[in-house]
Amino acid sequence: MEINYKFCAFVDILGFKNKMSNFDDALNYYKQYFSAYESFDKSHDKLLESVRETLEVSTGDSIEEKVESVVFSDSIILISSNWKAFLFRLSNISSLFMSYGFVFRGGIGFGKHYSEFDSNKTYIVSEGLVQAVEIESNFSVYPRIVISQLALEEVLKSAKSLYDVNNMFIQSEDNMWFINPFF
Structure with missing residues (x-):
């Protein structure tokens, strides 16, 4: 049994419970959600390939390292020990879901x-x-993916410079730091 330190995100699509009053509507909504997520997986892989080809560089902390994901019901769990790959994927998920009209909120822990x-x-x-689940349910009041103080400190400790994380986060009026979906 191998135990490591990893970043985890819990992302919940909002409004799904309200759709459950009509099973057929809920199923159609869910199919749209899965279709959007599958589309994301394909486009994310193509984006990474394009970045690799453009840069023609391979680094030890690249964005191509593994980010494991589990999708169930209206939730997604992402797991990785590589903060750059993890945050890049979360940013892309946020951007894609917004473009498809899905409202979400989430949390990140470490x-x-x-x-x-x-x-x-x-x-x-x-x-x-x-x-991550606690943050999503108690602190991500608005549609956003909030990062825990512990996870943020780990990212800042691991970053080579503040420039590496400059555009990755936004701080809101309630002092919560969350993923910038456009970085």
Whole structure:
């Protein structure tokens, strides 16, 4: 059993519960959501390939490292130890969902993490995920993905310079830092 420190995000699509009053409407909404997410996966992979080809550079902290994802109901969980890849993917998800008209909110945490994925099951035990869910439900009052202080400190500690994170976050009037969906 391998335990690592990882970033975790929990993103919830808002309004899905209201759609459940009519199952057919909920199913159509859900199909649109999955279609948007599958479209995102394909376009994100193409974007990464384009960036690699344009730069023709491979670095140890590139945006192409693994970001694991789990999609269930109207929620997405993202997991990675690479903060650049993780934040790049979250920013792209935010931007895509807005363009498709989906309203969402979420949280980002950081901490000890264990997960096991295979075709039949998914196991996740994660301090970061607990933080992310708590942030989503208690602090992300508006449609945004808020980062915990612990996760933000880890990003700042790992960044080579403040320039690396300059455009990644926005600070709101309530002093919460959240993902800039356009960086």
